Amino acid sequence: MNRRQRALLIRSIVFLSVVNSLSLAFYFFLHPPTHPTPETLNSxxxxxxxxxxxxxxxxxxxxxxxxxxxxxxxxxxxxxxxxxxxxxxxxxxxxxxxxxxxxxxxxxxxxxxxxxxxxxxxxxxxxxxxxxxxxxxxxxxxxxxxxxxxxxxxxxxxxxxxxxxxxxxxxxxxxxxxxxxxxxxxxxxxxxxxxxxxxxxxxxxxxxxxxxxxxxxxxxxxxxxxxxxxxxxxxxxxxxxxxxxxxxxxxxxxxxxxxxxxxxxxxxxxxxxxxxxxxxxxxxxxxxxxxxxxxGLSESFICQGTTANNLKASPENHKTARLSEFGEMLRAAFGFPTDEISLKRPSTVHNILFVRREDYLAHPRHGGKLEPRLSNEPEVFTAIQNWAANHTKCSLNVVNGLFAHMSMKEQILAIYEASVVIGAHGAGLTHLVSARSKTIALEIISSQYQRPHFSLISQWKGLEYHAINLAGSYVRPEMVIDELSSIVRSLGC
Structure with missing residues (x-):
């Protein structure tokens, strides 16, 4: 390579270096480097x-x-x-x-x-x-x-x-x-x-x-x-x-x-x-x-449950669909249908869910013993089973709602499938929030627990609600059967 060729090569290398430097400078001008901040360094x-x-x-x-x-x-x-x-x-x-x-x-x-x-x-x-x-x-x-x-x-x-x-x-x-x-x-x-x-x-x-x-x-x-x-x-x-x-x-x-x-x-x-x-x-x-x-337990206000479609067509200040919306959210969270038509079964088949109170360990300061709200609950449950087994017009399935020993998913499914929910006053009836709109509630209320929790939830949901008020904590099974008979007749049975 002669002197002229070497000089030309050197000039070419210098020119390419300058171009490359200018290109890098232009890139960093458009894309400035980000400096780590304390929050990105330490997190x-x-x-x-x-x-x-x-x-x-x-x-x-x-x-x-x-x-x-x-x-x-x-x-x-x-x-x-x-x-x-x-x-x-x-x-x-x-x-x-x-x-x-x-x-x-x-x-x-x-x-x-x-x-x-x-x-x-x-x-x-x-x-x-x-x-x-x-x-x-x-x-x-x-x-x-x-x-x-x-x-x-x-x-x-x-x-x-x-x-x-x-x-x-x-x-x-x-x-x-x-x-x-x-x-x-x-x-x-x-x-x-x-x-x-x-x-x-x-x-x-x-x-x-x-x-x-x-x-x-x-x-x-x-x-x-x-x-x-x-x-x-x-x-x-x-x-x-x-x-x-x-x-x-x-x-x-x-x-x-x-x-x-x-x-x-x-x-x-x-x-x-x-x-x-x-x-x-x-x-x-x-x-x-x-x-x-x-x-709602201490303040007086009137809210009646209705459908969202009714509120869209005619908004009313004393009606609500919010608790129904939340109940649908609870069902959806566990993968159950949010609508009411997905429960496909004959109109002559109905589940009667009896919500039971059983002893269970709830928290560190709980002895595992629940105070009974209905002194003869097993007797009432057996009477309902016998009555349902002999019912001829409809098929009545009595569900033993042992919620203390069921997963939450099982509890919400039992409520969703129920045509009638019956039980003594107790926290388990709160599940009415997840019930379908045509579910009927029957609460047995002893004299010591005359509180409005579940009548209010039923009202806010727009559910049909019945109550048997007792002088003590004992209920005659015949009284419960008479009330249930009237309810199932309203269901076409």
């Missing part, structure tokens, strides 16, 4: 496919253009959370939706951090027998300052270490009411601001997550109010899919947890996280005590 991102919402025949939109009238059925059971209050904006955010009817709020926030080490409570989720005798105080959460944190940029007066919500805000939108220890309010009281970029997390949860604090987690009625509150919170905040759920309490694992797992995408306990957790979107569910289902 892993959790993403999981969320469960979709099922089709519910009774579903009505949860975000109406006009807010429902105060103390209307929609205000009690639907989207009465119509007053939106922005509590904080900026890097992180927090706001609440207040219901003047229920005197409660559904709140949500973004870039919210939970530090389980600052929440004083038992771990939760243990097997029942391993924690026998544990006190309730150990299971309910106590929140230290900073148990929860929200990123603030100072634009709205937020300062690091300052409270996100003051007492005036909480008194107005999360009032204590008659609840001795309001755990969700305690959670909000603990919330503090942190500076942008200082939200140190060992894990980020990217998808919407509902935070729930529970009280009577082993009692079906009270647990259904918690299920309903979490469901309403999901709808009011307009979640496109079913969220994750975290229990911010230290209760042990109970059989009713099966339904939580069916309703939501995933279920975890706060204390099961090994470090701090950050949420892109967290929703704080109100206490079950603040739902219409519970308030």
């Amino acid at each position: 892993s991102v959790t993403t999981t496919s969320l469960k979709p919402w099922p089709f519910l025949p009774s579903f009505l939109p949860w975000n109406p253009s006009s807010k429902p009238p105060l103390r209307s059925c929609e205000a009690y059971f639907g989207n009465g959370f119509s007053r939106r209050i922005e509590a904080h904006g900026g890097g992180g955010w927090f706001r609440c939706f207040y219901s003047a009817t229920l005197r409660s709020s559904i709140c949500e926030g973004g870039r919210l951090r939970m530090d389980p080490s600052k929440i004083k409570m038992s771990v939760g989720g243990e097997g029942l027998k391993s924690v026998m005798g544990r006190r309730e105080e150990e299971e309910l959460p106590e929140f230290e300052s900073g148990s929860f944190e929200v990123e603030g940029d100072g634009s709205d007066g937020s300062r690091a270490g300052g409270r996100v919500l003051d007492e005036e805000f909480l008194d107005r939108y999360v009032p204590q009411g008659a609840i001795h220890f309001h755990t969700m309010r305690g959670l909000m009281e603990s919330m503090r601001f942190v500076e942008p970029g200082k939200l140190q997390c060992s894990q980020w949860i990217e998808e919407p997550t509902i935070l729930v604090t529970r009280f009577e987690y082993a009692n079906l009625f009270h647990t259904v109010t918690d299920w309903y509150s979490a469901y309403v919170s999901s709808r009011v905040t307009d979640l496109p899919n079913r969220p994750h759920l975290i229990f911010v309490d230290g209760h042990c694992k109970a059989p009713l947890e099966e339904t939580w797992e069916a309703l939501f995408t995933s279920v975890r306990y706060a204390k099961h996280f090994t470090g701090s957790v950050c949420f892109r979107h967290a929703i704080l569910s109100p206490l079950g005590y603040e739902t219409a289902m519970f308030k």
Whole structure:
């Protein structure tokens, strides 16, 4: 290679180097490198496919253009959370939706951090027998300052270490009411601001997550109010899919947890996280005590269950389809039909479900013995079996509803297939929430338990309801058979 060829080669190499450098510079100008932030250096991102919402025949939109009238059925059971209050904006955010009817709020926030080490409570989720005798105080959460944190940029007066919500805000939108220890309010009281970029997390949860604090987690009625509150919170905040759920309490694992797992995408306990957790979107569910289902026991309001189609055609403030919608949600969560025509059987075949009360171990402070509500329950059950076996016009199947020894899926299926539900006053009758619209309820009420729980649920669902009121706790079997005979005649039998 001569001198001229070498010079030409060198010039070519230099030219290509310059072009390559300019190309790289132009690329990085358009695509600047991303520098790791503390949250990406010190955390892993959790993403999981969320469960979709099922089709519910009774579903009505949860975000109406006009807010429902105060103390209307929609205000009690639907989207009465119509007053939106922005509590904080900026890097992180927090706001609440207040219901003047229920005197409660559904709140949500973004870039919210939970530090389980600052929440004083038992771990939760243990097997029942391993924690026998544990006190309730150990299971309910106590929140230290900073148990929860929200990123603030100072634009709205937020300062690091300052409270996100003051007492005036909480008194107005999360009032204590008659609840001795309001755990969700305690959670909000603990919330503090942190500076942008200082939200140190060992894990980020990217998808919407509902935070729930529970009280009577082993009692079906009270647990259904918690299920309903979490469901309403999901709808009011307009979640496109079913969220994750975290229990911010230290209760042990109970059989009713099966339904939580069916309703939501995933279920975890706060204390099961090994470090701090950050949420892109967290929703704080109100206490079950603040739902219409519970308030109906002490407040006087009239709501009659009807179909969603009737409400679409003629909206009425004293009618509702919300509890039917929720019952369909419970059925769908376990894979059962949400409509009423999928139960294919002859019109002359009917299930009579007798909801029984049996001894079982419910929680660490429970001795396993239930107080009988009907002193001669076995005698009544046998009498119903004999009567049904001799009935000639229809085939009557008497189902022994031993709910204490059945899975939740089995319990909800038994309710769905029942034409008649009969039982003494007890939490098991709360399952009427999942019953079909033509199911008939017969409650046997002893003198010591004259309470309106199940007549109200039947009313709110639009179910036909009958009651046998007793002077004590004994019922003559003939009285029950006479009432059942009248009911099955109305069924065409």
